[in-house]
């Protein structure tokens with residue numbers, strides 16, 4: 001059987017960085033609290049022993065209340081890993097040790113990994129390791145997870161902790177942490193109340209403490225009867241009177257007194273907290289009263305200009321020539337040489353290469369977008385954006401914390417919906433999930449890139465930016481509407497840590513970008529590939545499986561023809577657009593690949609410039625804009641749909657979400673087209 | 683002199699005396715994040731739109747709303 005080491009610590013202290021270092025994986029690391037929201041396992045590399053490492057979401061204490069925190073606590077309390085590696089941010093010992101005290105109370109085998117030692121050194125602070133070890137009565141190993149320093153020693157010490165633990169269990173050292181009157185109460189509860197419980201108690205010390213603290217979860221699992229609760233109340237009131245605070249505060253206070261003392265003893269700070277650090281200086285600009293919001297908008301605009309500007313579009317030409325000319329010609333010649341049937345040549349070159357190619361050309365652009373989004377995430381800007389925007393989001397009944405899922409939504413809706421888990425309140429989480437799909441994700445980018453190239457060649461960036469803004473405006477209005485109707489509730493609280501700014505590592509950025517790019521290529525090679533083949537067949541044959549000369553007479557033509565009238569009031573009532581939008585459910589970028597097939601099969605060697613010419617005969621700038629707006633807002637893709645279903649854990653809410661977004665999309669596109677027409681645009 | 687954290691101006695420091703308010707998730711979270719009696723707080727800044735505020739406490743930066751800050755008694 002393998003040993004289990006769990007990584008436990010406050011949010012953003014470097015758990016996942018350490019996990020990646022030990023296991024060689026590339027899990028998501030970023031500089032804001034709440035990145036990891038699921039349990040992850042991996043085997044430790046470079047160790048003789050068989051060790052399973054478990055990465056967990058960050059927690060501030062063992063009495064959590066948001067979804068991802070519950071995952072972490074349940075794992076630690078119920079699964080009892082062999083060793084808990086408690087990662088403590090060396091630049092913030094006082095608060096990080098609060099969780100450590102709770103791990104000591106729990107009596108698990110703990111080893112402390114004192115992380116971010118590079119930052120501690122850079123600040124010129126000194127930490128007295130020997131005193132820290134003796135005060136905590138735990139092994140402490142200094143590490144720098146991001147550079148892999150100290151990790152080997154950490155694992156060796158953790159292994160020896162596991163070995164000693166196997167030979168005997170010592171009971172938790174509560175008297176180090178809590179004062180006499182609290183210990184006395186714990187002991188009394190242990191000897192007088194616990195024996196009267198029905199179920200047998202695994203961990204009496206800790207259970208007594210939790211019952212004293214009034215932990216509802218523990219009360220529930222043990223099914224504590226009312227008669228005992230009343231007796232517990234007496235113990236609680238005695239302490240409450242003594243300290244003149246409620247019982248939770250009494251206990252928390254006592255833990256913090258301990259950590260404050262330890263921190264005072266072991267940390268020699270070079271600078272006072274009123275001195276300005278580099279983070280403070282950056283913050284002076286970034287969260288400046290006047291500059292903050294314009295800066296945010298300028299930043300977003302800058303990102304989109306680069307993505308769509310010369311750098312971004314030069315990558316398009318490059319991939320376009322590569323895929324649609326070089327490869328397509330080569331394959332066509334090869335197929336002709338091999339004497340393949342005409343329909344097969346057409347399927348491979350027109351359907352597969354043409355369809356996928358028209359989408360793949362945008363992958364580098366998507367990667368550029370992700371590059372910049374990861375810069376925002378890794379520097380620490382995310383949390384600042386939440387801080388700056390909190391006031392605005394409160395108007396929607398949300399908090400600044402919801403802003404983080406929304407920003408992530410500019411990359412991909414799937415992780416964005418999942419990161420809504422960090423919101424404490426169920427209604428806020430639902431509302432955030434409903435709004436996230438309106439944030440324009442990377443997969444919609446090929447649609448904009450194609451249409452703006454065809455119709456707004458001269459101000460591509462402005463038009464694309466306007467779509468992002470449109471998404472945000474729709475989200476705001478929807479937030480107000482939903483909060484007033486089906487998601488009524490109290491204003492969400494906002495209490496959040498602001499991490500220090502950090503310089504992103506090139507390696508980290510490359511991993512993010514590569515992961516994303518790979519994701520898109522993989523999607524293209526699997527589901528979009530399959531969709532392209534099916535679409536090609538359906539548009540090549542009619543119901544009696546005869547090749548048609550006019551695609552409109554094909555099976556696909558007739559399917560499209562049925563739904564097309566729905567879109568006529570929006571300005572794009574042709575069957576091709578209807579079909580393309582349908583395939584957009586598979587993945588939004590499939591809209592482009594389908595368009596590539598439907599508008600390009602006449603000639604086998606197709607490049608996206610020909611697709612652009614074809615589109616110009618079907619759309620006008622106005623209908624193109626309405627089409628882009630519809631693509632932005634309507635039902636999210638299959639992967640997002642599945643995630644929404646899982647996170648909402650309710651069919652009703654999932655259906656409301658997609659029904660709502662599609663309804664809104666129709667309405668907005670309708671208004672754009674009709675009002676635009678009235679104003680004389682075409 | 684006792685004041686609430688909300689009344690502190692940017693750059694001012696104080697010691698926490700008490701955290702008022704009903705028992706509940708927000709109070710618990712503040713407690714877990716170190717907003718307890720005896721901690722020193724320094725008000726760093728107010729967000730551009732007037733709320734929330736950023737404070738330095740126990741060596742890190744914490745942001746919370748004025749509504750919450752009003753429940754924190756400082757001396």
Ligand SMILES: Nc1nc2c(ncn2[C@@H]2O[C@H](COP(=O)(O)OP(=O)(O)OP(=O)(O)O)[C@@H](O)[C@H]2O)c(=O)[nH]1
Pocket residue numbers: 009010011012013014015016017018028029030031032033034035036037056057058059115116117118119143144145146147378502
């Ligand atoms: N300077 C420095 N930065 C580090 C070190 N370890 C991690 N970081 C940075 O700290 C930030 C948070 O790292 P993560 O590994 O995502 O932290 P986490 O504990 O998994 O965070 P959550 O999943 O949000 O709980 C990232 O920006 C890392 O690059 C270190 O040893 N030194």
Ligand SMILES: [Mg+2]
Pocket residue numbers: 015016017028029035036056057058
């Ligand atoms: Mg993590």
